[in-house]
Amino acid sequence: MKKGVKLALLLKKGVARLPAACEKELSRLGVEITTVGAKSVSARMSKEDFEAVFGAKVERVVAKAPGRFDKGAPSGYRFDGELDVPGGVSRSVDRIDVVPPAIRLK
Numbered sequence: 001m002k003k004g005v006k007l008a009l010l011l012k013k014g015v016a017r018l019p020a021a022c023e024k025e026l027s028r029l030g031v032e033i034t035t036v037g038a039k040s041v042s043a044r045m046s047k048e049d050f051e052a053v054f055g056a057k058v059e060r061v062v063a064k065a066p067g068r069f070d071k072g073a074p075s076g077y078r079f080d081g082e083l084d085v086p087g088g089v090s091r092s093v094d095r096i097d098v099v100p101p102a103i104r105l106k
Contacts, residue, residue: 004044005077006099007031011039015092025088029053029092042099047077054083061101076101 011018023033030049034049035042050058056079064073080100 004032004046005045005050005079007045008097008099009041009043009089009093010095010097011041012092012094019092020087022092026085029086029088041093050077052061053086056081056083056096066104071104073101073104 003032018033018036025034026043030045030053031043032045033043045053047060050056059075059080061073061078063075066072069082077098078100083096085093085096085097090104
């Protein structure tokens with residue numbers, strides 16, 4: 001999956017790395033892990049899987065052309081609100097956020 005809803009998962013305090021069982025559960029939910037850091041995980045999932053898992057709608061953001069003070073922004077998704085961490089990963093994951101498209105500065 002190249003496109004999709006980009007996610008940032010914050011690991012709970014004391015969790016040194018994402019447990020294999022948690023990775024498996026995320027995969028079952030349709031989450032594709034893209035990068036694993038020391039305390040966070042970057043991931044993505046399809047819009048349809050996101051809406052089914054979290055019971056919430058994401059807003060599609062269209063690409064923005066370069067402007068006077070920036071170089072524009074790619075398309076993506078935005079979600080304003082808090083997401084409930086699914087039970088199968090809540091022992092390791094403290095928070096899940098949708099990552100909005102970046103604004104490219106000049």
